[in-house]
Amino acid sequence: MVHQVLFIVFGLICVAGAVNLLVQRHPINSALSLVVVMASLALIYLLLGAEFVAAIQVIVYAGAIMVLFVFVIMLLNAGSEERSSGSRIALLLGVPGVLVLGCLIGWIMINNNKQLGGVSIAATDFGETHPIARLLFRDFLLPFEITSILILIAIMGAVVLGKREG
Amino acid sequence: MDIKTFIIVAVIKIVLVVFIMLTGVAYTTLLERKLVARIQNRWGPTRVGPFGLLQPLADGVKFILKEDLVPDNVHKFLYILSPMLALAMSLIAFAIIPFGDSVTVRGMTIPLQITGWGGASGNSDINIGLLIILGATSIGVYGIALAGWSSNSKYSLLGSLRASAQMISYELALGLSLVGILLLSGSMSLREIVKQQSNTWMIGGFNTHLPHWYIFPQFIAFFIYLMAAYAETNRIPFDLPEAETELVAGYHTEYSSMKFAMFFMAEYLNMFTVGCLATLLFFGGWHGPALPFLPPLLQAILPLLYFAAKVLFFIFVYIWVRGTLPRFRYDQLMAFGWKFLLPLAIANIIVTSFIVAWRA
Structure with a gap:
């Protein structure tokens, strides 16, 4: 209730x-x-x-x-934004x-x-924490790690792009 | 314990904790002024009451009676909301903190923790206590960021930009420094972490008589935690957001009366939270040597006294540091956070997890 x-x-x-x-x-x-x-x-x-x-x-x-x-x-x-009439x-x-x-x-x-x-x-x-950890680090370990590497590459790309501008 | 008793008991506990904490904050300001004065060879406040003991009361009356000024051209809703947000978020942390084990009143076990649950199978609390405190601090950043922006003043905006950048940067090191403790204890419930620190360290069957506090294996984490926590609470040597010589008073330049007092209380409450967390995670919480020669009443409140003494020690260190250290430069602050504390915290996690895996 x-x-x-x-x-x-x-x-x-x-x-x-x-x-x-x-x-x-x-x-x-x-x-x-x-x-x-x-x-x-x-x-x-x-x-x-x-x-x-x-x-x-x-x-x-x-x-x-x-x-x-x-x-x-x-x-x-x-x-503030100008409001167009739509x-x-x-x-x-x-x-x-x-x-x-x-x-x-x-x-x-x-x-x-x-x-x-x-x-x-x-x-x-x-x-709870334990079941989620078990899912992430045992059952779906490979996809999880690949996602991490993907994010890492994105971060490095952002840093490289940011440095080139400065 | 059914839900109705839980709520009634929790409300009583909330009233008590808020009263004690706000009184504590008021007297910490006096302690700070007295101690800093002694460090600088002065007397500090002496006029109001014996030894200036009624000074916080006078300050409180002054704050309430002062004119509550709202400048023109402020974003009114956010201007009023942000001190409330800052204070509320720093108070929320105390809902999670266990101040002691439990007391028994008329056959009912009441854990000394607002969200604690006393039952037949022992006392328990929520298993994500630590994360809730981190969440509350990360929402608390809004209070400071919005205060600066909504004031519509250059000093406030610069102060709040510095404050939020600093808090976001050091939050990472702070969070990572706690991971070592989580790896060792295998729990995120603060009550559980304290429970594990009740014995003494045994090295190969030899009793070292050192308390089983996590400061000993995790002293690097403790160093990182302390540094990051000082930056999180915007205290010297990391008080760039309110550097008086550059920014008047930083994000609360345009605030007066009780609204200013709310920011002030939030800052001091955050100091208490930092002290409480350090006590719980690194210094064994309410555990301490048993003193059997004391009268039974003192015996009963001994854990609370230990807890209070440890927290007060951290408050003292805060004030001591304030009295002795100069302020960092902004680039030094950022380099220290990102290039030194963060890699050190990650290295600590890696070493700790290898040790935990090797022992398992």
Whole structure:
């Protein structure tokens, strides 16, 4: 019961943050709305029993990555955006498109309820540190290491590009 | 312990901890002024109360009564939000910290930790305690970054840019320095890590009578942790964000009254968090030599006294360093963090993991 209520609350906060991200004019307000989205996603992970994933979500996404976003916006001192009136085609196609997409997803979810299976929002040991470590460093060791090397190459590429400019 | 008792007990604990911590912060300012004064051969505050002991009270009254000025042209929402964010995030860390083992009140075991859970199978806490503290500090960066930006002042912006760059850089070294402890203990629950430090070190069956504190195998990690933590809390010798000679007061230049006091409290609370974490991870938490000759009441609170004494020691070192060391230059700060502390922390992790793997 408590889990359901908390899920609905944080789900609503998450969606509200996402909408606010689009509506706000100032880039810093948009970036901060994204932080709210990340943080409430972390709380939803926590409700699913994935405590380690939740903590990492807060540290990496809400903490490190979004701080860099805010940092860059502060450095560039970007002002408020000018709001254009928006094209009419976007309005004519966009609103019905969103409605159709929403109906489609809802229809698929309801009709294929059995195949999709349910999700229980209660404590499990799935997201604790030990099971995740076992998955990453034993079952999926090779893909994990290859991803690490890929990221390392990307970092080195960024450093090389940055040095050439200076 | 059912959920209702847990919440009631937790609320009582929160009120107690917040009261004690904020009083502690107030008196740490007095301690700092007194100690720095003695280091510089002065007296420090002596006028308010005996030995100046009521000085924090007078400061508090002054902060509350001062005019709460909001300058024109600030981004009002963020300007008001950021001191709250900074203070709230530094308070959240204390939800995780175990101050002692547990007390028994009317047959109910209550762990001395806000999020601790006392049950029939012993006391437990969440298994990601350490990560939550790191997460809270990484969100706390926003408080400082946004304060500088929303003030719409050059000094504030430069101060907050320096502060956030410094905190992001040293967060890495700080996090990596703790990995060695995690490898040795195999747990991220602070209660579990403290529990493992209760005995003495045995080397090949020989009792060394040294306490089983992780400072001994992890002294390099402790050095890195201390350096990085000083930078994280923006204290001398890493206090470039509020270098008075260059930036007036850094990110809180435009803040007055209670809003300034909130930044001040957040900074001192962070010092306490650093002290608590160092105590828990490296110095055995509430464990210490048993003193059987003391009266039973003192015996009961002895673990709490040990914990408080160890934390106070770290606060003292903070103030001592402030009284003796000059400030780094900005390029020295960045080079020290990225080129010295970070590689050292990684080397420490590699050596520790080889030793752990060899023993397993």
